[in-house]
Amino acid sequence: MDEPLRRTPLYASHVALGARMVPFGGWEMPVQYSGIMEEHRAVRARAGLFDVSHMGEVDLAGPGAGPLVQRLVTNDLSRRAAGQALYTPMCTPDGGIIDDLLVYRLGDERLMLVLNAANTAEDLAWIRGHAHGDVQISDRSAETALLALQGPRAQAILERLTPAPVGTIRYYWFREGVEVAGRRALVSRTGYTGEDGFEIYLDGRHAVHVWDAILEAGKPAGILPAGLGARDTLRLEAGLLLHGNDMDKSTTPLEVGLGWTVKLDKGDFVGAQALERQKREGLPRRLVGFVLRERAIARHGFPIREDGATIGVVTSGSFGPTVGNSIGLGFVPPEHAEPGRRIAVEVRGRAVGGTVARLPFYKRDAEAG
Amino acid sequence: MYPKELRYSTEHEWVRLEGGRARVGITKFAADRLSDVVYVELPKVGSEVAFMQPFGVVESVKAVSDLYAPLSGKVVEINQALVEKPEVINTDPYGAAWMIIVEPRDLKELAQLLDAGAYMALVGERPS
Secondary structure (H helix, E strand, O other): OOOOOEOOOOHHHHHHOOOEEEEEOOEEEEEEOOOHHHHHHHHHHOOEEEEOOOOEEEEEEOOOHHHHHHHHEOOOHHHOOOOEEEEEEEEOOOOOEEEEEEEEEEEOOEEEEEEOHHHHHHHHHHHHHHOOOOOEEEEOOOOEEEEEEEOOOHHHHHHOOOOOOHHHOOOOEEEEEEEEOOEEEEEEOOOOOOOOEEEEEEEHHHHHHHHHHHHHHHHHHOOEEOOHHHHHHHHHHOOOOOEOOOEOOOOOOOOOOOHHHOOHHHOOOOOHHHHHHHHHHOOOOEEEEEEEOOOOOOOOOOEEEEOOEEEEEEEEEEEEOOOOEEEEEEEEOHHHOOOOOEEEEEEOOEEEEEEEEOOOOOOOOHHHO | OOOOOOEEOOOOEEEEEEOOEEEEEEOHHHHHHHOOEEEEEOOOOOOEEOOOOEEEEEEEOOOEEEEEOOOOEEEEEEOHHHHHOOOHHHHOOOOOOOOEEEEEOOHHHHHHOEOHHHHHHHOOOOOO
């Protein structure tokens, strides 16, 4: 990691807003502006705007695009029409998760992949290594900005900036060529917060203009710029996993509760045999949610214990500002995975008691979405 | 931001002498840097703390930091209200967010702490 940190087109905007900048996935990103708790609450109650331009965007074009992706991911792209997005892991032959990504079906022979920043280079090499002839692969990460407008007031704010009927975009659908503050963007009804919201992909040269326009239009609604800190507490409360923390190449989708993204009946794909075998033979461990009785935070790597014996390990933990408790995710043996089961997390040499919890920790009201 | 009557440690704790006792907390600078404090772990009343040795822990959403004792001595009181409402560290670091009261063993240790001016220089702030 000796390479210099990269900056999104919004770097100067973040600094001007008083953001605290930190290294993340090879990028210099805002971790917070006014404070993680305040930003978290703004997203739950009103709206927040995130710069997630560090994410990787890769365009695939040609008759080979669909078959290539079908072969590389565990979920079934054939069940998605043009205008729909698909969440899916991409696995090694052993079933280990190389990355989790979104696949946007732009057309019959046009796809866009959205990759985690820290994995983009490795993903690209993996994808290129499996490509044969009839597909063009273009890394668009450097010139593409991505803004996430999230929260119950996201739609009302976006509607002030676009003539397009963005309210009709359904969850995990998108529209291309939407004018947002006069600039063309791809707008999708997706996010990583557990709230309603949109992700807006656009040319990086327009990022500052659109960022400013959204913050301005959202001012009466109480929008706040929100950083990676709030993004992490929001996604954790929503039970969403973070690659590199909760899953990686040593874990399979089945172990981390992503079995619903593994479509063994779709035809052969990389990792299918290993996942089929694991499904048949049983899981060695399962990722579960837990709630602690104290406010001490269970950090990544802390041991999970029961009756004094170590039975697992914490993968993510934080104070959940909305749920009001110390919450986390971690691996335990399958026989310890049922909700209500008592566990303890070892925090600086001390066992802090808690229970296995049903995920997600937080679910928004249906009518708000 | 940095009251003149306090003494400061290089680890960002403050001390206020009150008669023969010393009240201890963390500075505005430390509170701002931590931001969003959610948890405080304090020593038991009656335990001993040692000059510039850890006496507790403060946790924010993003990080955990040790608390260092700016004076050696016996803990005679802890702020139980702070344990229950740690977020006041971010709003009132010199008042409601005091952490422990120590019966100092050696007041000469105070000479090794910084005055407000020197502390502000340490954290790169100009006197207001």
